[in-house]
Amino acid sequence: MTLLEHTPSPAQLRRSAYRRRQTVYSVLVAASSTAALGTLLVVAVTGAPGWDRVRRSFLDPEIAVDALPAVLSGLWLNVRLLVCCAAGALLLGLVIAVLRTLRGPIFFPVRALAASYTYTFRGLPLIIVLYLLTLGVPGLRLQGTPPVLVLGGLALVLTYGGYLAEVFRAGIESVHPSQLAAARSLGLTYRQTMRHVVLPQAVRRVAPPLLNDVVALQKDVGLVSLAGPIDAVRAAQIATAQSFNYTPYVVAGVLFVLLAIPLIAVTDWVTLRAARRQSGG
Amino acid sequence: MALLRCRGLRKEFAGNIVLDRLDLTVAEHQVVALIGASGSGKSTLLRCVNLLEELDDGTIELDGEDISDPRVDPDRVRRRIGMVFQAYNLFPHLSVLENITLAPRRVHRRARAEAEAQARELLDRVGLGAKADAYPDRLSGGQQQRVAIVRALANSPRLMLLDEVTSALDPELVGEVLAMIRDLKADGMTMVLATHEMGFARDVADEVCFLDAGRVVESGPPEQVLGEPTQPRTRQFLRRIIEAGRL
Missing domain, CATH: 3.40.50.300 (P-loop containing nucleotide triphosphate hydrolases)
Incomplete structure (x- = not known):
C-alpha cells in the first residue's frame, strides 16, 4: 500500500481546489437558472386570464379518478395490440428486407413485389390504410372476415412493416463486403452467409432505429379506435362526452407517456451499448 | 502433379x-x-x-x-480452398471458437462437439487455446490473423x-x-x-x-x-x- 501512496505537489493541490470551487459554482448556476425558468412558467400559466376555466375542464382530479378505470382498461387493449403489431411488423420488415437482397433472375418478381410494397406503404397515410382495411374488407361480405380489431392491427403491421423493412435493409447493406468475402471463401452458401454472418450483424447495428419505430408505433396503435374498438383514447373520448370535461384525455396522455418511458429507456440503453461497441469498447 | x-x-x-x-x-x-x-x-x-x-x-x-x-x-x-485476408475479416459477432466452427458445422455438417474439439486442438497448437471464448475485438492483430488462419484450416483445405x-x-x-x-x-x-x-x-x-x-x-x-x-x-x-x- 505504501508504494501506491502519492503526495500531490502544491501545484496539483491548487488545481484540485480550483476544480472543486468550479463544480460548486456550476451546480449553483444550474439550480438558480432552473428555479427562475420554473417560476416564470408557473406564473405565466396560472396567471393567464383563462387559467381557472382551463384547470376546471382539463385538470379536474375527481373526474380523473372517475375516468381512470375505463381509460386503463382501454390502455390494456393498446398494450396487447402494440405487442402483436410490433412483433408482426418486425417479422414482416425483416422478411421484406431479405427478399429485396435476393439475387438471380428467378427472384425478380419477388424483388419487384417487395420493393413496390415498401414504396406503397411508406407513402400511404396510415389512416387511409386503416379505413380501407377496417371498412372496405368487411364490406366485401366474405365468409370468415376477421374482426375489425384484427384488420386494424393488420393495417398497422403493413404500414410499419414498410418502414422497418427499410431500416433492416440499411443494416444489411452496412455489413462490409469483406465479411461476405470471408464467409463465401469458407464455402458458406449465400443463404448461410445471410443467416449466420450478415443478418446477426445487421440487426445488432439497427436495433436502436428499430426500437425507435416501435416507440412511434406505440402511439399510432391508438388510431384503431377510429374503426370502433375501445382503446384508451376512445375510452377517454367516451368519458369526456359524459362529463363535458376534457380531463380524461389528459389522463390518457399521461398513461401513454408512462407506457413509453420503459420502451424509450430500453432504446437509449441499446443505442448507448451500440455506440460503445462501435468505439471498440 | x-x-x-x-x-x-x-x-x-x-x-x-x-x-x-x-x-x-x-x-x-x-x-x-x-x-x-x-x-x-x-x-x-x-x-x-x-x-x-x-x-x-x-x-x-x-x-x-x-x-x-x-x-x-x-x-x-x-x-x-482456404483463404486468409489482409484485414483478417473475422466475424465480430462470433467468438473465436464460433468463427472457427461455423464452416465445419454449416458447410461440412459436422457435429458441434466434434467441430469444437477440432477447433480447440488447432487453437492449442498455435498457443491460442485460452482465447477460444473471446471475441475478435479482444485480440491483438497477430492473434486475430492466427485465428483467421485456423478458421481456414478447420475446413481441411487442399x-x-x-x-x-x-x-x-x-x-x-x-x-x-x-x-x-x-x-x-x-x-x-x-x-x-x-x-x-x-x-x-x-x-x-x-x-x-x-x-x-x-x-x-x-x-x-x-x-x-x-x-x-x-x-x-x-x-x-x-x-x-x-x-x-x-x-
Missing part, C-alpha cells in the same frame, strides 16, 4: 487490365510467393482462384478440374491462399504469424501467398513469382529471383525494396 494450374488469366476493372495472360502452376506441397508492387495483380489473382472475382479470360484448374467453368458450383470449389496476411500488423506481431505459416509448410500444406515480406518469401517459398502489370515477369527459386534477377523490372523493384530497408 499440379494442384493448381492457371492459364492465360485476364481480368479487367473498368478498362484497367489487372491480370494479363497470366500463367501460374502450383504443385502439391509447394509454397509459391507472389511478389510485386501494389496493383500488380497479386490480390486479384488470389481472389480469382477463389472464384470471388469473375475471370474475363483464361482457365483455372484445381486438381485437374476446370473451376473457371461457369457451370461449376463455386461453393463446392471454395470448400477445398490449398491455402494468403493475401498479404502480415501487411496490417504491427512489426512486432508479424513474427508470430510468419512462424505459423512456416509450420504449415512443414506439415506439407500447399500455399500461394502474396507478400511484401521479401525475407520471409526467400525463407519459406519454394518458388517466387514477380508480378508486374498483371503478368508473371520472372519466376524461379527464391535465391535466383531475389538474388540474381534476370529481368530489368525485377531488378528495379528489388532495388526499391532494398532502399526502403525491407530486404
Whole structure:
C-alpha cells in the first residue's frame, strides 16, 4: 500500500481546489437558472386570464379518478395490440428486407413485389390504410372476415412493416463486403452467409432505429379506435362526452407517456451499448 | 502433379487490365510467393482462384478440374480452398471458437462437439487455446490473423491462399504469424501467398513469382529471383525494396 501512496505537489493541490470551487459554482448556476425558468412558467400559466376555466375542464382530479378505470382498461387493449403489431411488423420488415437482397433472375418478381410494397406503404397515410382495411374488407361480405380489431392491427403491421423493412435493409447493406468475402471463401452458401454472418450483424447495428419505430408505433396503435374498438383514447373520448370535461384525455396522455418511458429507456440503453461497441469498447 | 494450374488469366476493372495472360502452376506441397508492387495483380489473382472475382479470360484448374467453368458450383470449389485476408475479416459477432466452427458445422455438417474439439486442438497448437471464448475485438492483430488462419484450416483445405496476411500488423506481431505459416509448410500444406515480406518469401517459398502489370515477369527459386534477377523490372523493384530497408 505504501508504494501506491502519492503526495500531490502544491501545484496539483491548487488545481484540485480550483476544480472543486468550479463544480460548486456550476451546480449553483444550474439550480438558480432552473428555479427562475420554473417560476416564470408557473406564473405565466396560472396567471393567464383563462387559467381557472382551463384547470376546471382539463385538470379536474375527481373526474380523473372517475375516468381512470375505463381509460386503463382501454390502455390494456393498446398494450396487447402494440405487442402483436410490433412483433408482426418486425417479422414482416425483416422478411421484406431479405427478399429485396435476393439475387438471380428467378427472384425478380419477388424483388419487384417487395420493393413496390415498401414504396406503397411508406407513402400511404396510415389512416387511409386503416379505413380501407377496417371498412372496405368487411364490406366485401366474405365468409370468415376477421374482426375489425384484427384488420386494424393488420393495417398497422403493413404500414410499419414498410418502414422497418427499410431500416433492416440499411443494416444489411452496412455489413462490409469483406465479411461476405470471408464467409463465401469458407464455402458458406449465400443463404448461410445471410443467416449466420450478415443478418446477426445487421440487426445488432439497427436495433436502436428499430426500437425507435416501435416507440412511434406505440402511439399510432391508438388510431384503431377510429374503426370502433375501445382503446384508451376512445375510452377517454367516451368519458369526456359524459362529463363535458376534457380531463380524461389528459389522463390518457399521461398513461401513454408512462407506457413509453420503459420502451424509450430500453432504446437509449441499446443505442448507448451500440455506440460503445462501435468505439471498440 | 499440379494442384493448381492457371492459364492465360485476364481480368479487367473498368478498362484497367489487372491480370494479363497470366500463367501460374502450383504443385502439391509447394509454397509459391507472389511478389510485386501494389496493383500488380497479386490480390486479384488470389481472389480469382477463389472464384470471388469473375475471370474475363483464361482457365483455372484445381486438381485437374476446370473451376473457371461457369457451370461449376463455386461453393463446392471454395470448400477445398482456404483463404486468409489482409484485414483478417473475422466475424465480430462470433467468438473465436464460433468463427472457427461455423464452416465445419454449416458447410461440412459436422457435429458441434466434434467441430469444437477440432477447433480447440488447432487453437492449442498455435498457443491460442485460452482465447477460444473471446471475441475478435479482444485480440491483438497477430492473434486475430492466427485465428483467421485456423478458421481456414478447420475446413481441411487442399490449398491455402494468403493475401498479404502480415501487411496490417504491427512489426512486432508479424513474427508470430510468419512462424505459423512456416509450420504449415512443414506439415506439407500447399500455399500461394502474396507478400511484401521479401525475407520471409526467400525463407519459406519454394518458388517466387514477380508480378508486374498483371503478368508473371520472372519466376524461379527464391535465391535466383531475389538474388540474381534476370529481368530489368525485377531488378528495379528489388532495388526499391532494398532502399526502403525491407530486404
